[in-house]
Amino acid sequence: MRKEILKEPISTEKIPAIIRQSPSVEAMQEQLREYHDHDIAQSFEHLSRAERNLLYTGLDAQSLADIISYMDNPADYIGEIVIDKLADVINEMDADDAADLWEDIDESVQVKLFPMLKPETRRNIRLINSYDEDEIGSLITTNYICIRRSLTIRQAMHELVKQAGEKDNISTLYVVDDRKCFCGAIDLKDLIIARENVALDSIISTAYPYLTDHDKISDSIEAIKDYAEDSLPVLNKDKRIIGIITAQDVVEAVDDEMSEDYAKLAGLSAEEDLSESTKESIKKRLPWLIILLFLGMVVSSVVGAFEGVVAILPVVICFQSLILDMAGNVGTQSLAVTIRVLMDENLSGADKLRLVVKEMKVGFCNGSLLGVMTFLVLGIYIALFKGYAMGTALLISGCVGVSLLVAIIISSLVGTLVPLLFHKINIDPAVASGPLITTVNDLVAVVTYYGLAWLLLIEIFQII
Template sequence: MNVKPNYAEELLEILHSSLSNEELLDRLSDYHENDIADALSQLTEDERKKLYPVLGAERLAEIFTYIDDPDEYLKELDLDKVAKVISYMDSDDAVDVLDEFDDSTQEKLVEMLDEEASHDIRMIQSYEDDEIGSKMTTNFIVIYHDLTIRQAMRELVRQAGDNDNISTVYVVDRKDVFYGAIDLKDLIIARERDSLDDIISTSYPYVTDHEKISDCIEDIKDYAEDSIPVLTDKKMLIGVITSQDIVEVVDDEMGDDYAKLAGLTAEEDLNETTKESMKKRLPWLVVLLFLGIGVSSVVGVFETVVATLPIVMAFQSLILDMAGNVGTQSLAVTIRVLMDENLTGAQKLHLAIKEMRVGFMNGLVLGTVSFLLVGCYIWLLKPNPANHAFLISGCVGFSLMAAMVISSLVGTLIPMFFHKIKVDPAVASGPLITTVNDLVAVITYYGLAWILLIQTFHLA
């Protein structure tokens, strides 16, 4: 069995050898930029500084797009060299790299770029972070709709040198209005006498530049294309979303949902400072603290129940935890469904009823189990008469079931409500659901204990 080669290590060996610049460049050309990027980080600054001129600005541009913090390395170059490297980058990558510099350096760099590059970068920077325009690149192939197959092929070859994303060839009319798209494969296998129009899809899917990413990403995914065009309101073609962008956006959006479900305001990574982490976590915790104090003051109302029959307090944590777990399950399901599909009112009702039914069935199973288990526990381990024990555990079991049904419903309706009023349900729902569920569970449990155990059966 072959062991998978470690390309970064191979590269380090090559880079540390005493090859001539020409040989070195030839050897490096066989490797992927991502692996060269990995190797770069393991060189000393001096070694890197010797390597940069050998690689040249165009190759460096590609390599730096694979580095997380490219500014660290770009700082080892003169500013005019940095500008040159950036000018070779895909425009969306260039924007990402520029973001790593402070504002004044950014401004200086953009001014040193050629007109086209600086125009593209300023355009992409003009979009809000949650608009799809901020994710597009301006590197794509575009031809006029009235060319012949041969002319189109020639245009493709001419433009392919500067533009990476060639698998879809975009078509505009002579007024530069979007006309359609050609699958490169169809252009390659077309015969010279065929008409270009026959291979153009004129009703091609697109997004408009100011659309919210979260609104259009599901559509974009559904088309499963290598790239999707971005148009202005006036149907001018200004960029494309590549499949790499789609991977990135899907990753970001899901990571965001994940973080929010866990009560973080944004995703965190390994290198964050304590202060940054606190900033992401504290807001939610403060909200929860206040809501929690609210819940506690309601629990305080039932002091006398606990004073009369202390054993009941032992099972409060059980009922609250289970209600919380069930609520989180319903919340997670509802949020994923709300994100993925446009639900009709009937479908929403259907979902809510289904969640309640699942909550009820699960509650029935777990309520019965805990009625029996808790009953035996109180009867045998806390010396109590059997009838007392099972009265108490009946209270626990019933409250558990009731709390689970209501938690399922709350976990479904609250995110739907926030979605309806256009507030991100992933952020807003968590604390509210926890609080409502806690309140419902506490009131059901202690209320039932008060009425049934203390008022009716006079247990003490």
């Protein structure tokens, strides 16, 4: 029974069927062995409480630990497992998964559960939970092979076989010196193909990159990706290895980081998924919307100041939305680019200046092009459909075109400077979300447009 990824509905039906129809616990165990732990985890929501109980008692702690590690919401089920089994399960889990799960357990249960865990598990949970969730230390697992530098090839191989019984991440062996400080890594492949008479030192890669426990995840993510290793050691300030992060952790961290930026660009305070309740969704979206509502009212009162212009020349209001929208769009583009650049690279002052200059150049070019198009198209439109003479029509559309150009240039600038400024003062630049930038640019665009319309059309050319 091989399983193709993405054919999930098949196994989420088959697994419950096995649990219901198998004649004995042993038969169930045997049949479930044909399925991937991820698929068994996904089937939990299709099982009744009693059926899940069959799994809690019928599966050994290691299997349950593997299955629970694949769950999206383990908190929904761990309360159903009897406490001594739960202790066994947590002992079998990877340190990072155990620490994550620990957070989901009721405090009253935690108190009784903690003394039942192995000392090593207790130490790991305490260690990982001592880090903030945005620190590298919170992602580590202690599931790795560590050997001393002074070993021979044969001893190292022997040590590997000994440790591999307990540990899963064996493709890289981490090497420590006599003071237990990290001094490099060995690719398992090199150990396997090494001749017994060569020195262990010759296969240690001493340039192996490492991370520091208190580093911010968001600051490190690009570098981690760049080094493209299967796993990376995490050191404390004494250069001792406290754990490793695996490529899988990196996949998750990259996904989280990007999802968060994505959500913020859309003006959501956090990522949402389908299972969330309406109330939770409202809570995530409303704060931004209220802020934006009041910012919108500020824009409204500024528009109100130009009521006089509109009363004299009602045609100008037609193009307000055009200029505001375009300013918002351009600003959001610049914002998105700047946020990604800030995340991807360590910028020097000169780089930042180069970015700002480039964004303004792009703004100027796009603005000029769009401005000219607007001038021509709207000029014809106003003359044909609004009943103005061609000269007057072109004056009005020229005013719209120039405002568009100015608004686009300023929006590019705002969309670049605001995230740079936020980053400088250590606020996540993604907080400067699309809607925020749009509202700020609205203000600029309104003043530019109505100001210019008043100056050009009413004061100078007096077309009314």
